[in-house]
Amino acid sequence: MPRIEQKTESTDFLKSLGFPTIDVHDTFSHFDFTLPGRRVLLIGPMGSGKTEFAARVWRDAAIAQKKGDKVRSLTSSGEVDRRKVFFVRSEIDGARFSDYPEDALCFRSGYIHCGDNIARIRDSFGLEQVLADNPTVGTFIIDEASFFDERLAYVVRNHSQQRGVMFIFPTLILNFRRDLFNSTARLMLDIATDVIPLTAYCEHPDCMKDAFYTYRYYQVDGKECPALYFDPLIIVGGDEHKNSSLEPNYAARCDEHHFLPGKEYTFFHLKPLGEQASRGQEKALRDELYSLKYAMQRSMLYKNICERYVGVKDEEIYFNSLKPGNIAEKALVFLFCEQNLVPEELLLRLVSELELDTIYLSKVLADNRRPVSFGQPFLL
Incomplete structure (x- = not known):
């Protein structure tokens, strides 16, 4: 059973300073590269900051790599060093990020350069090749893992257990229908060791609730037109807003404002x-x-x-x-x-x-x- 990540250290620290009993929220902590074999799911609707969280991991790794040999002994399993991070994206994502550099890890508020440590793959066999080509890399961020075949879950599990490699998955677990995205998403839940849930504001103009769901809609004649339940599961396109009868838009929505007719x-x-x-x-x-x-x-x-x-x-x-x-x-x-x-x-x-x-x-x-x-x- 994966654990839901929550930290209480910040609460204990503030209490030790004499703060009264108040609501203390978790801090943004540096990522822990010392634990081998973790399989971390970053889940939430579109726009909840999953890929931005992954970018923070990348930046933390750059800082951690400046540390000395003592830290390396804590973050390594044999030749694998979890401070070395590699970003993996699906080949079908090319249309979504056509305006960004080829080596970019892109998120809504910007991007970071990955240099040579980035690859686009088609399926789990492509992931195996990336793993073989980068034997010392200890952390792989696999964007939108639900887009890949089910076999990927077992490739990931075996490498994490046998070599101590850590995998981080910024991914949709639920599709626009509020169903599990597919059988790959189900297997990712089965093999995960950690789950970090992220939310966003509901993007309905009259709402400020937490949004857990990804909403698909079309913009036709200035009208918001929710996708029908049987709309195709995957429609690849760019991230820009579209006024189109055929190309959908996406938004984070709460339960009340997630419309799903049909x-x-x-x-x-x-x-x-x-x-x-x-x-x-x-x-x-x-x-x-x-x-x-x-x-x-x-x-x-x-x-x-x-x-x-x-x-x-x-x-x-x-x-x-x-x-x-x-x-x-x-x-x-x-x-x-x-x-x-x-x-x-x-x-x-x-x-x-x-x-x-x-x-x-x-x-x-x-x-x-x-x-x-x-x-x-x-x-x-």
Whole structure:
């Protein structure tokens, strides 16, 4: 069971100075490089400072490396020295940080240069190569570990236990649906030795509560349009704010202001339609996808939104979820990528018959590691 990191030393210190009993908050402490084999999860919503925390670790390591041999004996396991830090990022992050130097560890308020101690990898096999190429590095910061395959969790565990290497993971554990991000996130929780939870202010303009969740929304005609539950799990893009029907924005939100329409529809209607199609009964799914693309008010989705949200608080926000484009494409991606209910042959046929957006589909399917070739894209 991983421990939740809390420090009471600051409280004890202030009491020793004669301070009265008051609320004493934890201090920002220098990072401890002396403990071997730690697997530290930095969790929190987008904007909570996970990568900035990692940058602090990097700066602390630079200070610690100036210490003498006595400190080296405390921070080392054989040839491994945990004061030597290496930053690892996913290859798909290139679009997010295109305006930064190649060797940058980027966060919202800036970046630091990593020099040669940075790499982009595709999967756990890439991580193994980085570990082999850097045998004396003792601390690896792996950004957004949930983007990688499940095998990564066991690569990390073995190197930490056998060699004393420390791993730090600034990562989303929950996706925009407030579900565990994926099976990799589940395994990261299983192998973690430490969890450091971070929060942010809720980014709703009328709220100052702590935010634990990452909220996905689109900006269409100046309106906030929450992503539907079946929106593609991964959509790679830059960090800048977008006014787009197809490229989402993200914000930290509290429970009250994290809007997520379409969850009931997904499991009450969409998934059963996919199950029918997988058994050869395709007509109902085709009809629903046609309605989502060309006649929204005839769709089961529209009827479900009406049943759930007419007359409730924030009714307009929930109905705005129908404004973004390519809702039919998103529903099909969900059934193909996440539920494995629609085989590739049926996917290609539905895309052709309904003249769906192949450019969008190609990108999103590649982002979600299920690339499909559609040939010549339709000109819609």
